[in-house]
Amino acid sequence: MDKISPETRSRVMAAVRSKNTGPERAVRTLVFALGYRYRLHRNDLPGTPDLVFPGRKKVIFVNGCFWHFHQRCAGFRAPKSRVEFWEGKLTRNRQRDRVNQRALRKLGWKVMVIWECEIKELARLQRKISEFLDSAAEIG
Ligand SMILES: [Zn+2]
Numbered sequence: 001m002d003k004i005s006p007e008t009r010s011r012v013m014a015a016v017r018s019k020n021t022g023p024e025r026a027v028r029t030l031v032f033a034l035g036y037r038y039r040l041h042r043n044d045l046p047g048t049p050d051l052v053f054p055g056r057k058k059v060i061f062v063n064g065c066f067w068h069f070h071q072r073c074a075g076f077r078a079p080k081s082r083v084e085f086w087e088g089k090l091t092r093n094r095q096r097d098r099v100n101q102r103a104l105r106k107l108g109w110k111v112m113v114i115w116e117c118e119i120k121e122l123a124r125l126q127r128k129i130s131e132f133l134d135s136a137a138e139i140g
Helices: 006-017 023-031 083-106 116-120 122-134
Strands: 051-053 058-063 108-116
Touching: 006 023, 006 122, 023 051, 023 058, 023 116, 023 122, 058 083, 058 122, 083 108, 108 116, 108 122, 116 122
Parallel strands: 058 108
Antiparallel strands: 051 058
């Protein structure tokens, strides 16, 4: 059932390891390999979604586990210093995410969030992406 080639797999995993835009680039590579076409960073949409599928009216956000405060996550480590500062900042990031997602839904867009930590399980992620993009249902 593995639709992607070993070459794609290794390109995705190499992107995961690269810094900064790693997770986002990995998801883009995977989505493209699965045959879907998208636009990037439509800044006229709330939250500037990372991948936009205008024909399907769907968007994907690729969230870093730290900056987007993925609390129940092995990849999230609460900072040990300046705890209040970080708690405030990360909580605000998460609230902003929620506000943006709600605004998108109100505009009729379906929203999927992919967490950085999910990219390690490529087969599962691949299934999740296909389900989201092919169906009328929404996957959070
Ligand atoms: Zn995570």
